[in-house]
Amino acid sequence: MGKIGIIIWREYITRVRNKTFIIMSILGPILVAGFITLMVWLPNADKSEQKIMVIDESYAIRLNKIPDNKLIKFYYPESTLEEARANFYKTDFTSILYIPYDVFTKTQSPVMFCKKTPGFSTENYIRTQLEKKFFEWRLTANKIDPLIIKNSRKPVSVVTKKLNEKGVEIETRNENAMWIGFACGVMIFMFVLLYGMQVMRSVMEEKTSRIVEVIVSSVKPFQLMLGKIIGVALVGVTQFILWVILSTALTGASSSFFLKSIAADVEVMDEQQEQVYKQGSNANFSEFKKANNSMEAMNVFKDLQTINFTQIAICFLFYFIGGYLLYSALFAAIGSAVDAEADTQQFMMPVMLPLMAGYIMSAGIMQDPESNIAFWGSMIPFTSPIVMMVRLPFGVPMWEIVVSLLLLVVGFLFTTWLAGKIYRTGILMYGKKTSWKELGKWIFYKG
Amino acid sequence: MSSLLSVQNIVKRYAKHVALDNVSIEVPEKTIFGLLGPNGAGKTSLIRIINQITGPDEGKILIGGEPLKPEHTAIIGYLPEERGLYRKMKVGEQCVYLARLKGLSKKDAEVKLKAWFEKFEMGGWWNKKIEELSKGMQQKVQFIVTVLHEPKLLILDEPFSGFDPINANLIKNEILELRKNGATVIFSTHNMGSVEELCDNIALLHKSKKILDGSVKEIRKQFRTNTYTVSFKGNMIGFTNALWTGAELIEHSSEDKETHFAKIKIREKVAPNALLQALLPVAEIISFNEVIPSMNDIFIQSVQGEQALGTKSNYTE
Numbered sequence: 001m002g003k004i005g006i007i008i009w010r011e012y013i014t015r016v017r018n019k020t021f022i023i024m025s026i027l028g029p030i031l032v033a034g035f036i037t038l039m040v041w042l043p044n045a046d047k048s049e050q051k052i053m054v055i056d057e058s059y060a061i062r063l064n065k066i067p068d069n070k071l072i073k074f075y076y077p078e079s080t081l082e083e084a085r086a087n088f089y090k091t092d093f094t095s096i097l098y099i100p101y102d103v104f105t106k107t108q109s110p111v112m113f114c115k116k117t118p119g120f121s122t123e124n125y126i127r128t129q130l131e132k133k134f135f136e137w138r139l140t141a142n143k144i145d146p147l148i149i150k151n152s153r154k155p156v157s158v159v160t161k162k163l164n165e166k167g168v169e170i171e172t173r174n175e176n177a178m179w180i181g182f183a184c185g186v187m188i189f190m191f192v193l194l195y196g197m198q199v200m201r202s203v204m205e206e207k208t209s210r211i212v213e214v215i216v217s218s219v220k221p222f223q224l225m226l227g228k229i230i231g232v233a234l235v236g237v238t239q240f241i242l243w244v245i246l247s248t249a250l251t252g253a254s255s256s257f258f259l260k261s262i263a264a265d266v267e268v269m270d271e272q273q274e275q276v277y278k279q280g281s282n283a284n285f286s287e288f289k290k291a292n293n294s295m296e297a298m299n300v301f302k303d304l305q306t307i308n309f310t311q312i313a314i315c316f317l318f319y320f321i322g323g324y325l326l327y328s329a330l331f332a333a334i335g336s337a338v339d340a341e342a343d344t345q346q347f348m349m350p351v352m353l354p355l356m357a358g359y360i361m362s363a364g365i366m367q368d369p370e371s372n373i374a375f376w377g378s379m380i381p382f383t384s385p386i387v388m389m390v391r392l393p394f395g396v397p398m399w400e401i402v403v404s405l406l407l408l409v410v411g412f413l414f415t416t417w418l419a420g421k422i423y424r425t426g427i428l429m430y431g432k433k434t435s436w437k438e439l440g441k442w443i444f445y446k447g
Numbered sequence: 448m449s450s451l452l453s454v455q456n457i458v459k460r461y462a463k464h465v466a467l468d469n470v471s472i473e474v475p476e477k478t479i480f481g482l483l484g485p486n487g488a489g490k491t492s493l494i495r496i497i498n499q500i501t502g503p504d505e506g507k508i509l510i511g512g513e514p515l516k517p518e519h520t521a522i523i524g525y526l527p528e529e530r531g532l533y534r535k536m537k538v539g540e541q542c543v544y545l546a547r548l549k550g551l552s553k554k555d556a557e558v559k560l561k562a563w564f565e566k567f568e569m570g571g572w573w574n575k576k577i578e579e580l581s582k583g584m585q586q587k588v589q590f591i592v593t594v595l596h597e598p599k600l601l602i603l604d605e606p607f608s609g610f611d612p613i614n615a616n617l618i619k620n621e622i623l624e625l626r627k628n629g630a631t632v633i634f635s636t637h638n639m640g641s642v643e644e645l646c647d648n649i650a651l652l653h654k655s656k657k658i659l660d661g662s663v664k665e666i667r668k669q670f671r672t673n674t675y676t677v678s679f680k681g682n683m684i685g686f687t688n689a690l691w692t693g694a695e696l697i698e699h700s701s702e703d704k705e706t707h708f709a710k711i712k713i714r715e716k717v718a719p720n721a722l723l724q725a726l727l728p729v730a731e732i733i734s735f736n737e738v739i740p741s742m743n744d745i746f747i748q749s750v751q752g753e754q755a756l757g758t759k760s761n762y763t764e
Contacts, residue, residue: 006544211533424501
């Protein structure tokens with residue numbers, strides 16, 4: 001193992017054994033898993049079964065009953081409202097849904113009487129169902145078959161396709177897939193910031209503890225800097241892999257359940273469409289509607305299939321590493337130039353600015369991925385790791401990716417060279433507040 | 448005697464000042480060499496160049512006749528003045544790490560370290576973190592790190608600062624022992640007492656220039672001023688009268704009525720023996736000693752003799 005290898009090993013092993021690292025590696029996935037689980041389960045959180053007594057004086061619902069769902073069951077006992085209200089607490093109904101007989105002629109609203117306020121999803125379900133039933137009732141009252149209306153109404157989605165000069169489709173633009181790119185960009189942003197700061201702190205620690213002079217009498221300052229940058233990068237990659245593995249394991253159960261139910265819904269929809277073909281307009285409307293609700297989820301899967309995942313994964317890896325190397329070299333230079341963390345402020349700004357710019361640009365680029373800003377943002381090495389990731393799902397010509405990556409390589413070679421110059425002088429400078437002018441001079445000092 | 452280290456016409460410039468101005472020194476093998484000079488003289492700059500931490504603008508450096516190259520870091524041990532260790536790292540692990548950077552294998556480093564730990568009675572320290580150790584203990588660890596790879600050339604910048612007298616003595620003996628075993632030692636210090644005690648040769652830097660070098664004995668001889676101390680029994684007036692052609696009285700004191708002490712400077716071309724002959728009839732001489740200047744005097748005299756102006760270095764000295 002060369003000297004740089006020994007340095008990398010130390011940087012790596014001391015961090016990975018650190019308590020903070022271990023805690024973060026375990027806590028991170030728990031937080032992520034918790035968050036995902038929450039996202040999946042929150043809509044179903046209103047779990048207690050609702051037994052609803054319907055007192056329908058209008059007969060609109062009694063004749064065209066609201067379908068039960070998993071948690072909400074409707075009952076139609078023969079009873080007056082007064083009786084029901086008087087005996088409400090003697091029964092196990094959770095609510096009384098009262099529909100006055102003149103609900104269509106006058107502006108009397110249906111009323112829900114309840115023991116405990118039902119959740120949002122229950123209220124919402126009842127409201128939309130009533131709307132639908134009343135709509136159907138009115139149609140029927142005007143001698144229009146509701147099925148005609150229903151079957152005439154079909155959701156439309158516009159598919160955008162890009163053509164090249166030869167008139168061949170390039171790629172399907174899809175709204176859902178772009179989030180993958182954005183997520184990758186944000187991940188790179190966070191990684192660069194988090195681990196770049198670690199490099200900076202580590203350089204500062206070596207400087208203030210004065211061990212640096214002992215080390216640079218054995219290895220070149222540049223080797224020490226590079227070893228540190230690579231060592232910290234490996235720590236980041238390790239943590240990332242741990243997070244992915246642990247998060248997947250933790251959310252595995254819930255997410256597989258989630259996917260299964262979507263898959264089941266998709267099947268139902270396919271069946272229904274077939275029925276529509278076979279039986280004309282006699283298909284069960286409510287089933288059809290239900291399947292329609294899961295259309296959106298299915299679209300996400302369809303969209304995801306159009307993305308070139310291999311390309312995104314490879315690019316993510318390159319931009320991830322390139323972006324980190326570029327910025328961490330600069331962070332190392334800052335760390336070497338100051339004596340205390342408080343002094344880092346003046347140097348942090350110009351480094352943070354392009355990084356933040358890349359992040360901020362991303363939002364605009366999602367709206368307009370072919371704009372000039374998007375193009376230049378994905379070329380300039382300081383913003384390209386984030387911006388290009390956002391652009392990728394929209395389809396980027398290969399030459400642009402290649403040029404952007406080459407520029408990134410040139411970029412990080414340049415920043416590493418520059419940082420190396422500042423670093424080797426900075427680490428041996430004590431007791432003086434460094435100015436920008438000073439930094440500029442260091443770059444031109446001879447070995 | 449061949450030189451282990453030969454520094455030839457080194458010039459080092461920084462943006463606003465010259466840190467080393469045409470400095471040359473020769474360090475003979477298996478000797479202890481004192482690199483002296485006031486703060487800002489350029490000692491640390493020179494030491495950093497020898498350690499290849501920075502490079503010279505002009506001039507060259509030979510180690511064992513070869514121009515300085517990266518492989519040489521393995522035969523140099525360096526104890527900087529501003530020193531420290533990783534505070535959160537365990538002592539043993541840290542020493543092994545630093546030894547490996549000097550080219551030792553992990554196994555060798557561990558074997559050697561155990562021997563040193565035993566020697567310095569540091570048996571239980573292996574798994575302690577540096578921050579748990581006292582300052583003196585840290586210094587011991589630091590010294591071991593410096594010498595663990597058995598360097599041919601040992602460069603110690605102010606090695607005794609921060610040590611209590613017992614540990615300082617321990618380190619001093621180690622330095623002498625290392626020289627006996629074939630190491631060449633360069634050490635930079637302000638402590639002139641230790642220079643007289645330890646150094647074979649010295650170089651004195653002042654305002655980026657070498658103003659004095661040579662063997663300690665030679666230099667001290669060179670700085671002789673024909674000054675002698677005499678203690679005698681007899682009459683002070685008679686003694687003074689006897690002096691007048693051959694020497695001048697610089698200072699005198701009396702222990703009692705009979706016994707006196709005098710510091711005299713013998714005039715040029717007057718032999719001490721001739722003066723003694725003139726004194727013998729008037730006084731009973733108890734002692735007659737030549738005053739050989741201390742390194743401290745030589746240091747102050749040489750530095751104050753130079754009246755050049757210069758700017759102070761940013762670098763720590």
